[in-house]
Structure formats: C-alpha cells, structure tokens
Amino acid sequence: MKAEELVVVPGDRLSTEEEHSAGANAYAEDGYVYAAACGSVEIKDRSINVRPLKEMLTFQPGMKVLGKVTESMKSVVFIEISKINDGKKEYVPKKDGKIIIMKDRRGFGDRNRGRPQFRERDESEEKPCKKGDVIIANVIAEEKDIYLLGVAGPEAGVIYSKCGLCGEMLKKGDRPSVLLCNNCRRAERRKVSTLYGNPKEIKNLFSQ
Numbered sequence: 001m002k003a004e005e006l007v008v009v010p011g012d013r014l015s016t017e018e019e020h021s022a023g024a025n026a027y028a029e030d031g032y033v034y035a036a037a038c039g040s041v042e043i044k045d046r047s048i049n050v051r052p053l054k055e056m057l058t059f060q061p062g063m064k065v066l067g068k069v070t071e072s073m074k075s076v077v078f079i080e081i082s083k084i085n086d087g088k089k090e091y092v093p094k095k096d097g098k099i100i101i102m103k104d105r106r107g108f109g110d111r112n113r114g115r116p117q118f119r120e121r122d123e124s125e126e127k128p129c130k131k132g133d134v135i136i137a138n139v140i141a142e143e144k145d146i147y148l149l150g151v152a153g154p155e156a157g158v159i160y161s162k163c164g165l166c167g168e169m170l171k172k173g174d175r176p177s178v179l180l181c182n183n184c185r186r187a188e189r190r191k192v193s194t195l196y197g198n199p200k201e202i203k204n205l206f207s208q
Helices: 199-205
Strands: 013-016 026-029 032-035 039-044 047-052 055-057 064-072 076-081 089-091 096-100 134-142 146-150 157-160 178-180 187-189
Touching (some): 064 096, 064 146
Parallel strands (some): 096 146
Antiparallel strands (some): 134 157
C-alpha cells in the first residue's frame, strides 16, 4: 500500500523529520512526524499531511472545553483537554490548557477575564479544582504552547471529583462551592459547575 493510501489514527508515526516536515493534522516530536487526526496520509512536496475522515476543528477563544486536571501548583493548574466529537465535527486540542490562580479575599469570583478568584486561607482548600478533577472550562486565549482557561460562569467548573481521603465520588452540598463525601463525611471546596454529576446535560452542552 502506498503511503498516500494509508489510514492512520492519532499518534501513528508517519515519517522522520529528515524525510518530511509536519503538515496539516500532523506534528513533530523527537525527530519523528506523527498523525494528529484520523484520516488518510497525503504527501505534498516534503510535507506530510493527514486528510481527516470528518471535519476537524481546533478550539478557539470563547469556546468551552472539557478536561482533566493533571497538576495543581501554587499559582497555576494544568488541564489535559479532551477532544470533542458531536458526530459531524471533531474538535481536537493540539495543546494542553492552564488556569492561572489569582488571589482575592472574597472567595471564588468571575473577575479578570474569566480567571478564577479565591481567598487564600488554606491553599489546599481554596483552589477552584484539584488534581484528578474533571472540569468544564472557558477558552480565554491561545498562547503559543498552551490554552489559557478560566472557570467563570455557572456551567464552568468541576463536574466530577473524588474525595481526597477515601476516593469516593463527591456529591454536591447545600452551598454552591462545597462538595461532600457521604462515606467519610469530608467537605471539600471547589468551583462547582451547575452541571456537576449530570452527564446528559454535559453531553447536550457540547452537542450544540
């Protein structure tokens, strides 16, 4: 089978950087070129491209994304963004995201272009999200290597979280920023989405 007839999936190695440069829907890493989409290989001049099987788009400022918190540091939270497929279009993240933590005495808020604000009492308790949480976030801006994200607005925030002590799924509490563990009776603070624990409504949000 000729290279142009190959059907590939994201992560498939296509070539070396010496042979071809990364074109559309492809990326270079450690001297090799890999597919960033499902589709057929297309070679043009010295560039190797992947022609997608369906329309593929990238995330833009103003859109909402779904992701998982991979690291929570003192002033920044890193998010691994998931691809979104509504059956007709597929949005593919070509980079991860980050939420910049801003200090504010008034608790979680919506100022500063959608970046989360919170009181700094116990740092571990005042983050809008923690490592392992699944969240909905707003794309504020696109930087060279990362998306700048925020959690302003009712739908943005944590949609799935586990207890830091026993690992049970947390439930929504009476207060909008509190999640509760029914197993060990622990309460944890988050910036909680109004869609927390509601997979049907979350699916509807990303199908619009």
